[in-house]
Amino acid sequence: MGVTLKDIARDLGVSVITVSKALRNHSDISEQTKARVLKRCQELNYRPNLAARALVTGRTNMIGFVIPDLLHTFFSEVVRGVSVALRNSGYTLVVTSSEQDPKIERQAVEQFITRRVDMLLIASTHWTVEMFRRIEEAGIPYILIDRSFVGLAAHFVGVNDEEVGALATQHLVDTGCKRIAHIGGPALSPLLGRLEGYKRALAKNNIPFDSDLVMSTDRAEELGDAAAYSATQVLLGQNPRPDGIFCYNDLAAYGAISAILDAGLRVPEDVSVIGCGNLLYNKFLRVPLTSVDQQSAVIGQRAAKLALQLIEADQPVVPKPIYLEPRLVVRASTRKQKALARS
Amino acid sequence: MGVTLKDIARDLGVSVITVSKALRNHSDISEQTKARVLKRCQELNYRPNLAARALVTGRTNMIGFVIPDLLHTFFSEVVRGVSVALRNSGYTLVVTSSEQDPKIERQAVEQFITRRVDMLLIASTHWTVEMFRRIEEAGIPYILIDRSFVGLAAHFVGVNDEEVGALATQHLVDTGCKRIAHIGGPALSPLLGRLEGYKRALAKNNIPFDSDLVMSTDRAEELGDAAAYSATQVLLGQNPRPDGIFCYNDLAAYGAISAILDAGLRVPEDVSVIGCGNLLYNKFLRVPLTSVDQQSAVIGQRAAKLALQLIEADQPVVPKPIYLEPRLVVRASTRKQKALARS
DNA sequence: CGTTTCTTGTGGAACGTTTCCCGTTCACCA
DNA sequence: TGGTGAACGGGAAACGTTCCACAAGAAACG
Numbered sequence: 027m028g029v030t031l032k033d034i035a036r037d038l039g040v041s042v043i044t045v046s047k048a049l050r051n052h053s054d055i056s057e058q059t060k061a062r063v064l065k066r067c068q069e070l071n072y073r074p075n076l077a078a079r080a081l082v083t084g085r086t087n088m089i090g091f092v093i094p095d096l097l098h099t100f101f102s103e104v105v106r107g108v109s110v111a112l113r114n115s116g117y118t119l120v121v122t123s124s125e126q127d128p129k130i131e132r133q134a135v136e137q138f139i140t141r142r143v144d145m146l147l148i149a150s151t152h153w154t155v156e157m158f159r160r161i162e163e164a165g166i167p168y169i170l171i172d173r174s175f176v177g178l179a180a181h182f183v184g185v186n187d188e189e190v191g192a193l194a195t196q197h198l199v200d201t202g203c204k205r206i207a208h209i210g211g212p213a214l215s216p217l218l219g220r221l222e223g224y225k226r227a228l229a230k231n232n233i234p235f236d237s238d239l240v241m242s243t244d245r246a247e248e249l250g251d252a253a254a255y256s257a258t259q260v261l262l263g264q265n266p267r268p269d270g271i272f273c274y275n276d277l278a279a280y281g282a283i284s285a286i287l288d289a290g291l292r293v294p295e296d297v298s299v300i301g302c303g304n305l306l307y308n309k310f311l312r313v314p315l316t317s318v319d320q321q322s323a324v325i326g327q328r329a330a331k332l333a334l335q336l337i338e339a340d341q342p343v344v345p346k347p348i349y350l351e352p353r354l355v356v357r358a359s360t361r362k363q364k365a366l367a368r369s
Numbered sequence: 370m371g372v373t374l375k376d377i378a379r380d381l382g383v384s385v386i387t388v389s390k391a392l393r394n395h396s397d398i399s400e401q402t403k404a405r406v407l408k409r410c411q412e413l414n415y416r417p418n419l420a421a422r423a424l425v426t427g428r429t430n431m432i433g434f435v436i437p438d439l440l441h442t443f444f445s446e447v448v449r450g451v452s453v454a455l456r457n458s459g460y461t462l463v464v465t466s467s468e469q470d471p472k473i474e475r476q477a478v479e480q481f482i483t484r485r486v487d488m489l490l491i492a493s494t495h496w497t498v499e500m501f502r503r504i505e506e507a508g509i510p511y512i513l514i515d516r517s518f519v520g521l522a523a524h525f526v527g528v529n530d531e532e533v534g535a536l537a538t539q540h541l542v543d544t545g546c547k548r549i550a551h552i553g554g555p556a557l558s559p560l561l562g563r564l565e566g567y568k569r570a571l572a573k574n575n576i577p578f579d580s581d582l583v584m585s586t587d588r589a590e591e592l593g594d595a596a597a598y599s600a601t602q603v604l605l606g607q608n609p610r611p612d613g614i615f616c617y618n619d620l621a622a623y624g625a626i627s628a629i630l631d632a633g634l635r636v637p638e639d640v641s642v643i644g645c646g647n648l649l650y651n652k653f654l655r656v657p658l659t660s661v662d663q664q665s666a667v668i669g670q671r672a673a674k675l676a677l678q679l680i681e682a683d684q685p686v687v688p689k690p691i692y693l694e695p696r697l698v699v700r701a702s703t704r705k706q707k708a709l710a711r712s
Numbered sequence: 713c714g715t716t717t718c719t720t721g722t723g724g725a726a727c728g729t730t731t732c733c734c735g736t737t738c739a740c741c742a
Numbered sequence: 743t744g745g746t747g748a749a750c751g752g753g754a755a756a757c758g759t760t761c762c763a764c765a766a767g768a769a770a771c772g
Binding site for chain 4: 040041042043044047053054055056059078080081082083084
């Protein structure tokens, strides 16, 4: 069916090895021969058989990426960053969604190990380190994306989550909020960091921490907004009620805003809301959402760059986390009195 | 490094072939031997080398999917539908975005051909049939998703676009609109179908077709809302101005709504807006958006099912397009006087 | 008892590359 | 004239799997 090296070699009266070397720019082949080979390959539209190559080299030129959710725009943006950076690198990016299910995630990882990808990127929903031990046993290098693990010395690319929490909370303080609530998500590293930052910012402003103001929505459904909706209803039932809510991601903030409006209150006049992620859709919302930008595209680029480096390196590289700095993007949902910035 | 068939065979004192057959449930192996083999494979955590298998069988167990844009939720939903349906099928789905660029799309397709995927799914941004001829030459079966081609007898899964246009337009008529505009996108098949449906619905209601009311935004930028924004500004400048706008997708509708509100008009009281795609975010918008649902998830499922059928079939199968019926989802952006349905 | 048939298993080759190592050829130098 | 070393090229083996054809043995049959 396909054209093989053998065909080219026969046509040109040289050996298969010569053709193979010519195509890969080996130094032991004369320019003239190279040119002849290249020409003939073009004519016949030769395509190397990657399976055969993978068999002998042990490298597949594939990079696997496991994300929690395809519909969550944050991860789509990261994926896009990775794939743009990988274009023309010769590597194929294979993305699988775990649908936020640790079991599916594990299957996806197993599949990637069986496929023998050269590198694995993972935004994990696991809380334990065990799966990563298996990846290490299989000898596949990996990079954690967005979510890290204490006690796992691994490569990591993501935003500085404590800074995210501090930035968001401080902004609410700056816009005049006195009673600031926090809606968190699944107990993974971003959440813990953000909670830490939230506490730090409160302390800095001499606001006492009140655990009644911290809600956690355990496992996210479709978009994660419904859980935040009910959490917000609980918060609004308190007396006095909070006048600012810091949500662990933008989808949760969408839910929070709906709950506030449905309760007959106004955003931001009665309650300010801030999210994280700075999703593309934020500007179209009922109340355009203030958010902490996590530099999704940059995360993707940096991860891709690191991945290529690690693949090229013949020595194992000592892991060193890459933390990106978050940025505040102010929109209507927190513009209480003073306009602080433009969206 | 990895455990191979040979290791297992040596351990058990049988031949490699026997192990291979046992694992694939061939009938010439006794139950007893099968059990022994399976047990040992488990113990050693054997993983077949897919590259070697691909080399000899000529099948990679990979399915490629080229979409125009990862950030456009419609396609994410389709991808998700496909990947859910493919889970546990033994096939790996590889998704690549063309960023709406025909050139990148072509590269992506070339890469898939080189990878020798078993099947190709394509939501193409091309207007010509040439690329598909190349895919056919390479002997790879393919299915068109969402966008079809006149003059190309190919498998297709998508919504009935003429029905989409008719449904949307009729809904605007039903809610009292007299002057109905249409904002279209790139000149691909969905657009043409929807325009056709728009015209048909106008004719049915004895509304004359006015070409001034049809705008087309040529090439979409990031989300496609900015082009629609300016198109809407042009429409609003007309006298009399339209009182209903049918947008070719939801993102365009987001842009249209922004333009209308920014002009100091109300949605839907002054101008109704309807989109297509029924994106997940529609309910959170400034004005929750009425939309024609394109059954993205179902498109994905059907495509996956068809793909598996086509791969299994040893004969080439005669292409037969699969058209899904669109459904109307009414929200605030068209609720002029009478509430027609719940969102 | 010889022949056929079924069951269970094996031998050898093939898939298309790459890699290691060795062989020419030729020019140049001492 | 012999030796040295580039420069260029090839031979053989290997990677891990599957497929085609056939073999050994037992059972069934005439």
